[in-house]
Amino acid sequence: MKMRLSRYFVPTIKENPSEAAIVSHRFMLRAGMIRQSVSGIYTWLPLGLRVLTKIENIIREEQELAGASEVRMSTIQTADLWKESGRYEDYGDEMLRINDRHGRELLYGPTNEEVITDLFRKEVKSWKQLPTLLYQIQLKFRDEIRPRFGLMRGREFTMKDAYSFDIDEENSVKSYYRMFVSYLRIFNKMGIRAIPMKADTGPIGGNLSHEFLLLAETGESEVYCHKDFLEMDIPDNVDYDGDLSKYFQEWTSKYAATDEMYVEEDAKKFGDDIIKTRGIEVGHVFNFGTKYSEPLHAVVMNKEGKEIPVHMGSYGIGVSRCVAGIIEASHDDKGIIWPVAVAPFEMVVLDVKPKDEESSKVANDIYKNLKNHKLDVAIDDRNDRVGSKFADMDLIGIPLLLVVGPRGLLDGHVKLVSRKSGNSINLSVEEVQERIIKAKSEDSLQKFVDSI
RNA sequence: CGGGAAGUGGCGCAGUCUGGUAGCGCAUCUGUUUUGGGAACAGAGGGUCGCAGGUUCGAAUCCUGUCUUCCCGACCA
Numbered sequence: 001m002k003m004r005l006s007r008y009f010v011p012t013i014k015e016n017p018s019e020a021a022i023v024s025h026r027f028m029l030r031a032g033m034i035r036q037s038v039s040g041i042y043t044w045l046p047l048g049l050r051v052l053t054k055i056e057n058i059i060r061e062e063q064e065l066a067g068a069s070e071v072r073m074s075t076i077q078t079a080d081l082w083k084e085s086g087r088y089e090d091y092g093d094e095m096l097r098i099n100d101r102h103g104r105e106l107l108y109g110p111t112n113e114e115v116i117t118d119l120f121r122k123e124v125k126s127w128k129q130l131p132t133l134l135y136q137i138q139l140k141f142r143d144e145i146r147p148r149f150g151l152m153r154g155r156e157f158t159m160k161d162a163y164s165f166d167i168d169e170e171n172s173v174k175s176y177y178r179m180f181v182s183y184l185r186i187f188n189k190m191g192i193r194a195i196p197m198k199a200d201t202g203p204i205g206g207n208l209s210h211e212f213l214l215l216a217e218t219g220e221s222e223v224y225c226h227k228d229f230l231e232m233d234i235p236d237n238v239d240y241d242g243d244l245s246k247y248f249q250e251w252t253s254k255y256a257a258t259d260e261m262y263v264e265e266d267a268k269k270f271g272d273d274i275i276k277t278r279g280i281e282v283g284h285v286f287n288f289g290t291k292y293s294e295p296l297h298a299v300v301m302n303k304e305g306k307e308i309p310v311h312m313g314s315y316g317i318g319v320s321r322c323v324a325g326i327i328e329a330s331h332d333d334k335g336i337i338w339p340v341a342v343a344p345f346e347m348v349v350l351d352v353k354p355k356d357e358e359s360s361k362v363a364n365d366i367y368k369n370l371k372n373h374k375l376d377v378a379i380d381d382r383n384d385r386v387g388s389k390f391a392d393m394d395l396i397g398i399p400l401l402l403v404v405g406p407r408g409l410l411d412g413h414v415k416l417v418s419r420k421s422g423n424s425i426n427l428s429v430e431e432v433q434e435r436i437i438k439a440k441s442e443d444s445l446q447k448f449v450d451s452i
Numbered sequence: 453c454g455g456g457a458a459g460u461g462g463c464g465c466a467g468u469c470u471g472g473u474a475g476c477g478c479a480u481c482u483g484u485u486u487u488g489g490g491a492a493c494a495g496a497g498g499g500u501c502g503c504a505g506g507u508u509c510g511a512a513u514c515c516u517g518u519c520u521u522c523c524c525g526a527c528c529a
Contacts, residue, residue: 014478014490015464019522039521094527111529145453145527152529159529211529220528281529318529352488387489394489407488415488 003345003371003378006354009046012392023218024327025150027336031396033323033344040147040155047396050344051323052158056137058189058341059160059317066182066240068133068162073115075139079105081114085295094142108141113292113314116163120310121298127167130300130310131175135162137319151324152220152280162315167302169289172311176208176287177244179315181235183212183283184251186317188234191339191446192326194282195229197256211258212283212317216328219278224262226254227275280325287313336397337420340446346376347436348398350389352405354381363404366414366433373437394419399449402432418452425452 011032019036020026028034033048044052060070076098082088096108109115116134124132137160147155164175180196187194192214199211213223215230235247255270257263258279267274293299293309302308318325323342330337340346349370351363360381367379380389386405393401403415403424414432417424427435439448 011462013463018458018464021523036521092527140529142528146523146525148523157529161529284529316529321529355487385487385489385491387487387491390489392490403488405488 005348005378005380006382008378010392010396011045012395020150022149022152022328023331024152024324027327027331027395027397028150028324031336034151040144040153042151042154042156047344048323051338051342052320054342055190055319055322056158056160059137059186059319062182062186062189063135063160063162065185065238066133066178067131068135068179068182071116071119071134071136072138073109073112073119073136075109075141076106077109077112077115079107081118081296082107085114085117085292087114094144096141096143109138110140110142111314111316112136112138112161113163113312114296117292117296117298117312120163120165121293121296124165124310125300127300127302130165130167131171132165133162133175133178135160135315149220149324151320152328154320157321158319160317160319164313164315165293165298165310166312167300167308167310169311172287172289172313173208174244176285176313177248178240179285179313180210180251181238181240181244181247183285183315183317184234184247185238187212187214187282189341190322190326191341192282192322192329193230195223195225195256195279196251197223197225197258197279198252198261199258199284208287210252210285211281212285213256213258213279214282214322214325214329215277215279216325217278218328219280221279221281222259222276223257223279224259224267224274224276225256225279226270226273228254228273229256280321280328281318282322282325283315283317285313285315287311331397334391335395338397338399340399340449343376343397343399345378345398346440346445347400347402348393349377349379349402349404350386350393351379351381352386352389352403352407354383356406359404359406359409362409362414362429366402366404366429369433370436373440375436375440400436400445400452402436416452418449420449421452423452 013030016026017029020029028048031047032045034042034044037043079088095110098106100106139156140159141156144153144155147153162179166172166175194212194214196210196212199209255267255274289311290309293312299307299309326342327336349363349367351360354360363379367377370377382389397419399419401417403417408414412428413426414429415424415426416432439445
């Protein structure tokens with residue numbers, strides 16, 4: 001399908017909606033990415049959905065690499081399982097409880113430990129089938145006391161949740177490391193730096209747990225973090241069947257903690273290297289042993305022929321929150337600045353004057369050629385004044401803008417603009433395509449954008 | 453749930469104190485002139501003022517109730 005913005009649904013808003021108090025919420029509404037349905041619940045519009053989908057696909061790719069298999073559990077769950085695990089009463093009013101026509105107690109899942117454990121106990125019986133690592137990307141509902149900040153704290157939200165099942169503590173920790181490393185790679189691919197910090201295990205329980213926090217001035221929690229984390233290398237060419245403890249050591253040996261876990265004496269050992277800033281929690285990993293497998297009787301036969309409860313872990317990423325988080329971390333007063341990997345479009349060809357047949361044809365030819373070379377490109381063929389088209393593209397945050405109009409073509413050039421730096425370069429019609437296609441084929445489009 | 457603020461054309465707001473039958477900017481539609489960073493002029497359409505009661509000759513405005521949204525707090529991906 002041809003991505004013509006004149007035919008696409010992008011309802012941008014010029015003025016700031018009064019209900020949006022933070023940057024990401026404002027820009028998502030203004031850029032036509034989302035609309036609120038009721039408090040804390042949103043409809044995703046085409047542009048927002050493209051970003052969400054890209055993030056989901058990055059997660060899928062990396063989770064599969066780490067050995068996890070995708071499933072999709074139902075959003076509606078039975079209360080019986082929660083009574084069995086003992087969490088039905090604990091979870092409180094955050095859980096949306098529903099009765100069906102027969103009066104049976106159901107609920108809209110706020111998390112899925114019970115359902116996945118139920119699946120596991122029915123299907124897996126032997127230590128030979130372990131480890132088992134499953135994940136899903138699914139809507140969750142938590143009836144927050146006070147939803148706020150748009151997608152940052154909604155009630156309905158998209159979450160990636162993964163669950164590991166192992167024969168013992170030692171192997172369970174290996175699964176934990178797999179997810180830990182996978183997370184480092186996932187957030188890096190999204191174009192953000194999320195730093196693992198020692199975490200409180202909260203209601204999910206367990207002893208080994210880390211939160212991944214995206215650093216942003218507008219973050220919800222105060223964090224203390226060693227400055228080396230900002231430059232540390234992301235694990236590459238990872239052998240997920242090998243020893244991953246070195247990565248884990250590297251990423252946990254230096255100090256990083258949220259304010260509620262902050263211990264001054266520990267931080268002091270690193271002196272001035274600890275910076276105090278703010279962060280947004282985008283991921284959380286837990287290793288919780290047999291907390292659910294015991295009450296739910298998720299057992300396997302071990303080598304000695306004895307039934308033992310499996311050791312479990314769960315691993316979440318707030319997918320829809322990531323969309324907002326990335327905006328918090330990357331924007332200016334004009335709008336969003338998307339990292340290439342998650343931008344709704346990698347680039348847009350801006351047809352300055354759609355009514356000018358000649359220049360418009362050049363714009364369309366370039367568009368088609370780039371599209372044929374796998375670029376995720378759209379053409380802005382809207383019959384608006386160029387100023388408002390520029391303003392929209394800045395707001396929406398398209399990383400790369402290719403401006404094609406009669407004036408430039410007179411001199412034989414088109415203009416390439418980087419959203420991030422605001423810089424532009426004039427290039428011939430041929431050269432611009434060559435360079436973009438080359439960068440795309442080398443998977444270095446972000447570098448190319450950064451070089452402008 | 454406690455504290456605060458707000459609901460008036462699609463969006464942002466004024467009008468409410470001091471009741472007299474609704475206005476501004478942006479957006480939309482038509483026409484003309486424009487067109488390389490949110491055009492100009494002329495004209496047009498669109499609101500029973502969140503909802504329900506009440507007071508009054510008369511209510512956006514006063515009173516009572518109710519719903520919704522946002523902000524601060526406890527809670528959290």
